[in-house]
Amino acid sequence: MAAPANSNTSELLAHADAIKTVDNEAFAKLLAQLEKDSATFSTEERWQLRYLEAWEEVYVGNFAKAQLQLGTIIRETPIDRIRMHASATLVNILGYSHRYEDAYTQLDQALDQLPRVSDKDARFHVLGEASQLLAGAGQYDLAANYADQIVADYKEGRPRCIGMYLKSHADFLRGHLDSWNEHAQQAIEACVKVSENLFADAARQDVASLAIRQNRTKDALSLLERSYPSVIKYQYPELVTEYDVLLAQAYWQMDDAYHAEGFALKTVDAAQKGEYTEPLATAYRLLYQIERERGNLRGALAYHEKYLEADKGRLDDVREKALAYQFVKQQVEAKKVELDKLNKKNQILQLQQALGHKEVETSRLYIALLLTVLASIGFWLYRLKRSQLRFMRLARRDGLTGIFNRQHFVEETEQALRYVAKSLRGACLILIDLDHFKTINDTYGHVAGDNALKRTVLICQQHLHSGDVFGRIGGEEFGILLPECTLIQALERAERIRLAVQAVPDSETEQVPLTASFGIASTTHYGYHLRHLLVAADDALYRAKRDGRNRVVMSMNERSSFAADRRTSYDTVANKSGFR
Numbered sequence: 001m002a003a004p005a006n007s008n009t010s011e012l013l014a015h016a017d018a019i020k021t022v023d024n025e026a027f028a029k030l031l032a033q034l035e036k037d038s039a040t041f042s043t044e045e046r047w048q049l050r051y052l053e054a055w056e057e058v059y060v061g062n063f064a065k066a067q068l069q070l071g072t073i074i075r076e077t078p079i080d081r082i083r084m085h086a087s088a089t090l091v092n093i094l095g096y097s098h099r100y101e102d103a104y105t106q107l108d109q110a111l112d113q114l115p116r117v118s119d120k121d122a123r124f125h126v127l128g129e130a131s132q133l134l135a136g137a138g139q140y141d142l143a144a145n146y147a148d149q150i151v152a153d154y155k156e157g158r159p160r161c162i163g164m165y166l167k168s169h170a171d172f173l174r175g176h177l178d179s180w181n182e183h184a185q186q187a188i189e190a191c192v193k194v195s196e197n198l199f200a201d202a203a204r205q206d207v208a209s210l211a212i213r214q215n216r217t218k219d220a221l222s223l224l225e226r227s228y229p230s231v232i233k234y235q236y237p238e239l240v241t242e243y244d245v246l247l248a249q250a251y252w253q254m255d256d257a258y259h260a261e262g263f264a265l266k267t268v269d270a271a272q273k274g275e276y277t278e279p280l281a282t283a284y285r286l287l288y289q290i291e292r293e294r295g296n297l298r299g300a301l302a303y304h305e306k307y308l309e310a311d312k313g314r315l316d317d318v319r320e321k322a323l324a325y326q327f328v329k330q331q332v333e334a335k336k337v338e339l340d341k342l343n344k345k346n347q348i349l350q351l352q353q354a355l356g357h358k359e360v361e362t363s364r365l366y367i368a369l370l371l372t373v374l375a376s377i378g379f380w381l382y383r384l385k386r387s388q389l390r391f392m393r394l395a396r397r398d399g400l401t402g403i404f405n406r407q408h409f410v411e412e413t414e415q416a417l418r419y420v421a422k423s424l425r426g427a428c429l430i431l432i433d434l435d436h437f438k439t440i441n442d443t444y445g446h447v448a449g450d451n452a453l454k455r456t457v458l459i460c461q462q463h464l465h466s467g468d469v470f471g472r473i474g475g476e477e478f479g480i481l482l483p484e485c486t487l488i489q490a491l492e493r494a495e496r497i498r499l500a501v502q503a504v505p506d507s508e509t510e511q512v513p514l515t516a517s518f519g520i521a522s523t524t525h526y527g528y529h530l531r532h533l534l535v536a537a538d539d540a541l542y543r544a545k546r547d548g549r550n551r552v553v554m555s556m557n558e559r560s561s562f563a564a565d566r567r568t569s570y571d572t573v574a575n576k577s578g579f580r
């Protein structure tokens, strides 16, 4: 793509900017040419050239050099538009390098200046980065809001396509799903219209993901298969991986273990070493389920361990992003309070001068104002502490039920197991999975499904002792660790919960029939490593499901030792409570 003949410097720079991704080789040549001629450039042209030089360093992966160059541009350029582009590019590479705190700080500064910037392209660049980065920190409302601003700025073209995609993606993530499919289709159309097929396919990925979640597997599969050939051509490995893992899930839902395994393995192969992403964790979970169904417990155990590692790494990254966002937000607030404090001090000094001759009154006023300053600082500190505590709580709790989320459950359980291991006192792990929960959602609606989850949590809580660790470890799956508990006690406790769950709900709650299956493993047979207990309890749970659901099943080793140990009252307990 050549530059138009007789182009002036501004036109050449604009041309370079336009081709920088689509024809990077030509861009690099043009850049070298422009650098030679730069002595005659205007100030704005020189800054534009410096920005393009920094951009090229990013493109070739030289982040350290790019960061220095971008930092200088941001600090020194008098041109707002160029400062915004440099800021947005810097935010992008900081986020990519997992330097989230620096990324949010930089983004905050750019957003602060944005109202003064009229250049639409520069605004689009900052708003686009903001939407993506904030979605990563779980700030979906803000992400949607920034995407909306892009859509409002552009009635057509590439930015409108990207704005609409970002909006539909943020809505998908925040669960605003009323008419969502329609909006996602509009985003796809807007992108197809301007040949931005990559963004159209990214939007289709969310559509397929929702279809899988809603068990419209055939829709998902046909959409994914249609887009797959173009997706693998983009040289954008992240999108290919997202498609691979969705295909694996869809095939698994259709009981096609062969293809599910193929796509899950492809996802694993494509993962960067040490990078833990959601697709990777999902792929390992599927591989674990596939091996488990094949009865290959050794293989299942190996994949389960990898799944736990990837899932933990992924959640750590999510938490790191969210914590960095909160940290920067609080720092910004702190700065505002500091400014407030300075303003108040100035007011006091001014008043002091004005009232200098009335000394007594002045000192009274002075004290009153000082008290006001102190009170406002105290109030701010209180709010800061409260918001920190709230945030710590949110990071550990499941949003729907308020109990520990998976990650925190794992942390607390590992700690409790370390403690009981020291004293060699036993512990048992119970996994609970609601039966046919998809049918409950499909029959009574998602809200009734959510209420059923909350009701299950209340029932479990009524059977917990202090020291027990309770958490939601998946959609309709819960875990309870019972420290210092024998297998018989765990069986009895699980059975009591099972009966309470299946009991007809009282008139105040919805009449949703509910049962649950239980899998139990104890440290006596599986030791004090959580991952071994999880695999054993999960295997027992799998058998509880396979054998007809609504039952409590203990892991294989516990069963054989129970059967062998004639001194235990296994038959009595089993018959009395219906354990299988």
Ligand SMILES: Nc1nc2c(ncn2[C@@H]2O[C@H](COP(=O)(O)OP(=O)(O)OP(=O)(O)O)[C@@H](O)[C@H]2O)c(=O)[nH]1
Pocket (backbone or CB within 6 Å): 213, 214, 400, 433, 434, 435, 436, 437, 438, 439, 441, 445, 446, 447, 448, 449, 450, 453, 474, 475, 476, 545, 549
């Ligand atoms: N309402 C609601 N549904 C959820 C939530 N999390 C997951 N689910 C749904 O739970 C269902 C779980 O379905 P499956 O894994 O197929 O299992 P199931 O239908 O319970 O069948 P079995 O476990 O084999 O008895 C899916 O349809 C999910 O969409 C949630 O927070 N709220």
